[in-house]
């Protein structure tokens with residue numbers, strides 16, 4: 009009874025929250041009871057949404073068709089209502105139809121799907137590069153076109169969270185990019201495989217040792233966008249989030265100056281890496 | 293009466309008794325029974341692991357697992373156990389061993405002693421895997437065992453070596469089993485049992501056996517390379533020595549994708565038998581159904597890299613794998629619509645196995661349509677490595693396979709044990725389990741779309757709601773699972789004596805022509821199969837029951 013009430017309560021809550029989330033423009037942070045993709049904040053993610061909406065219609069349509077048929081068959085052809093079964097076991101036309109129609113649906117899916125694939129593959133023109141390196145268990149970012157400075161980006165532990173910083177998503181030094189700019193992202197790894205992901209910007213790419221993977225970013229609006237490491241990388245896999253700040257080009261230049269100077273002195277300093285901890289729970 | 297005949301028949305059977313009957317068994321029925329027992333034990337252990345995972349995820353923060361390596365070990369072991377030691381032993385080793393010889397009119401498997409070795413290799417693999425979990429920090433690599441995380445640098449103790457050995461041993465058992473099934477099905481069919489008269493369950497096992505035979509050696513090769521990388525200084529997957537961790541992913545998924553069909557094809561076969569029996573109609577589009585499985589098996593070998601869309605594969609490569617993967621929707625669509633057409637016009641009895649078959653069709657369709665999304669490299673990266681994928685594969689393959697296991701068990705338990713299960717209890721168990729798995733896995737689609745990664749012991753607070761719902765679903769599923777174990781006990785304790793054919797005219801395959809429980813030796817006189825697939829009157833199979 010209690011369980012039932014919880015389920016009903018949560019379902020009502022979910023619907024209300026889902027509607028609320030649909031009404032307001034939310035930045036790059038997941039919302040309670042969210043039921044769909046993150047709101048799109050980049051050209052890639054806008055197209056992902058479009059394609060997903062097409063897929064959703066087809067998915068729901070197929071499930072409802074099969075459910076409807078199952079329901080009708082169980083109602084119409086149960087042993088009480090239909091005591092004598094037919095012996096029909098072939099119908100060539102029907103079999104051709106249910107082979108051909110899915111092919112048509114797949115073509116309808118494949119064309120926009122492939123278009124999207126080629127669109128987000130790589131930027132043909134970009135303004136500058138950010139190199140992302142995965143480590144156990146934090147990220148570091150290098151700006152080769154801005155003086156080649158590097159800084160580390162480590163999750164804020166629970167007990168040091170500031171007002172407004174989401175738990176397990178906020179980091180000490182976010183990666184910063186200017187809005188309205190095509191940024192080339194090069195992703196590498198220092199140890200095991202990680203994956204760099206920012207869902208609202210439509211980016212997820214593996215950080216694999218020995219490889220440089222390329223993606224591109226273009227953020228429409230200023231704001232904070234979060235993501236999490238998306239390939240199992242060991243004990244603290246859940247605790248190496250991505251926090252990306254999109255700022256105005258002027259603010260970006262100012263940030264570059266400040267950060268470059270601050271990290272020039274700390275570059276290659278021993279001890280940076282241990283900040284993420286290697287002990288398991290103590291990191292939190 | 294049938295029971296008495298069986299007992300009388302057993303007296304003539306010369307076979308060892310006591311523990312020797314089981315340990316040294318070369319009898320396909322006894323070996324099948326032992327596979328099912330192994331699967332039940334493994335299911336309980338793998339299930340407990342999944343409930344621990346859902347318990348930890350019921351709320352954010354540390355619920356009760358504060359050792360995250362242990363959490364990763366749970367995730368890894370749950371995957372391995374459910375795939376290799378629950379679904380495969382139950383569907384292939386268990387039902388395959390029991391019913392392939394019975395259905396094709398063969399007295400036993402082609403290589404009875406090799407059958408025994410297969411069983412014990414699988415069991416040894418299971419024991420090795422359990423040992424692995426207790427060696428050092430345990431294997432916390434995920435069932436995909438991606439290096440470098442699985443390399444000696446990042447998993448220095450012997451846990452991963454034990455896991456590799458476990459898969460080697462279990463894989464060898466499966467390869468031997470596959471050879472046995474292929475030989476039996478190709479060479480030991482009763483007179484008149486042509487390939488195109490074989491029940492679809494036998495077809496499903498035949499295709500599965502070929503997949504095992506072709507896919508497992510590739511896994512074994514990859515595992516051996518990983519083992520020598522870890523222990524003997526080779527660098528197949530080590531960048532520092534000119535190796536490439538992505539090579540492992542190609543090898544693993546070249547096995548791993550067919551493995552998905554190894555799990556679900558026997559389930560297809562079982563569902564076809566059940567749907568036909570309880571609709572009292574022959575399978576609609578039999579040849580299409582059989583060759584759809586062959587097509588799925590074939591295409592299953594050329595789509596592996598759809599698990600690797602974010603690894604940095606070239607864009608044309610990803611385009612190819614997108615198209616190839618989408619093609620699989622065609623033969624699977626044929627299967628779904630043929631099941632519906634089999635039911636159409638039928639005289640449907642909603643007995644518990646039929647409920648499980650219908651439940652399977654629903655789960656498989658829901659998991660199938662999310663698969664169509666994931667097949668597209670263009671959008672897969674938005675869901676890759678999130679709970680969307682977890683929801684997808686549990687629907688389409690894991691829980692669907694469990695539904696086929698439960699359905700097949702209820703369908704055949706009378707034949708295997710001579711006792712019939714309790715129908716109201718089984719129906720109640722179905723509904724609890726069906727509601728449970730849907731409450732458990734459906735919300736995970738939402739979590740995945742919102743970006744919650746897989747394999748994490750703690751999550752941002754926004755994901756609390758659906759995780760709690762999902763864990764409530766796990767609790768309901770747990771109750772359903774315990775009800776199933778109770779049902780097993782109840783059947784053996786209070787079950788009514790099963791007739792040779794408890795299902796009536798819809799059950800047309802040969803296993804229903806022998807008494808229940810099936811005597812120790814069956815089809816000693818080969819039945820002669822007529823054009824309808826039925827044995828001719830007076831030929832072997834029918835005689836013991838008369």
Ligand SMILES: [Cu+2]
Nearest residue numbers: 202237241245
């Ligand atoms: Cu990571």
